[in-house]
Amino acid sequence: MPAIELDRIDRQILDLLQDDAHLTYQQIAERVNLSASPCLRRIKRLEEAGIIKRYVALLDPQKLGLGLLAYVSVKLEKRGAKPLENFRAAVQTWPEVVTCLAMTGEMDYLLRVHCRDLEHFTHLVMERLMTRPEVMDVKSSFALERVKDTTALPVPQ
Amino acid sequence: MPAIELDRIDRQILDLLQDDAHLTYQQIAERVNLSASPCLRRIKRLEEAGIIKRYVALLDPQKLGLGLLAYVSVKLEKRGAKPLENFRAAVQTWPEVVTCLAMTGEMDYLLRVHCRDLEHFTHLVMERLMTRPEVMDVKSSFALERVKDTTALPVPQ
DNA sequence: TCTGAAAGTCAATACCG
DNA sequence: CGGTATTGACTTTCAGA
Secondary structure (H helix, E strand, O other), rough: OOOOOOOOOHHHHHHHHOOOOOOOOOHHHHOOOOOOHHHHHHHHHHHHOOEEEEEEEEEEEOOOOEEEEHHHHEEOOOOOOOOHHHHHHHHHOOOOOEEEEEEEOOOEEOOOEEEEHHHHHHHHHHHHEEEEEEOOOOOOOOEEEEEEOOOOOOOOO | OOOOOOOHHHHHHHHHHHHHOOOOOHHHHHHHOOOOOHHHHHHHHHHOOOOEEEEEEEEEOOOOOOOEEEEEEEEEEEOOOOOHHHHHHHHHHHHOEEEEEOOOOOOOEEEEEEEEHHHHHHHHHHHHHOOOEEEEEEEEEEEEEEEOOOOOOOOOO
């Protein structure tokens, strides 16, 4: 997967698709001053290079009843690779956990968690997280306000 | 915007679209055992209710040269609403900052930041963040490994 | 590489059970 | 609610500049 060269038009296309993946190729072509077929070719190239990973629908957590957004710091015991593997496998099975990152600093893992309410969250932490033997410490923090929350990455250069 | 009732098929559709928004209505219809037109009607209903917010392309940060993922905790001075407004407006203009949440606990804001490298990150923090008068304290932590990072929300019930 | 045209596919609506 | 059928629009490929 090569580090592909992106020109100005490629970057424009990426910005457009990060904002609205339902634009037709014709609409994209118009906005970057191209006709549909070279535009399509560029997009296919970006997909094949893996720069465009996928197309997804974004849902509104509030409207799904997921009113509580929490970040959870998790400290694991440090005895070999096994507890780590167990923990990571468990995380993949919890749909409320949308992000799990190993972080520098005091805490081992930082989790982003969408829950219905505090009861739901409490259940997740107490019954699922804390019952795991490899989990040593857990600290939670809740989102009061979502100032910015986008999936759009800056396209460099 | 009503709190719409979702049945099993709606939830299936949402799960499919959260995974791949490029499925055709016919493909979705087949997978939920429906024909295309009622399937389309359901999707339009989900869009109009705002449950489906938008469709976007997801890019690969590594392939864009954005190898550094950081979380930054920011503490603001607590003198009136003005510094808050200034800070929030500034955040919107920084494309590297993809998430900015007001949080409970010690720190006021938690930022998720995609940068090329430590130099880029340092510039962002030193020249853009710390130069703001309302910013009192900044603590950074870096992602060592991305165990899970999805946009797909659990669809409850 | 792009443009433009042609062919096949799909989206979206209307209409019927 | 669900299905079928139709039309227009779009995607995708190919020839030519």
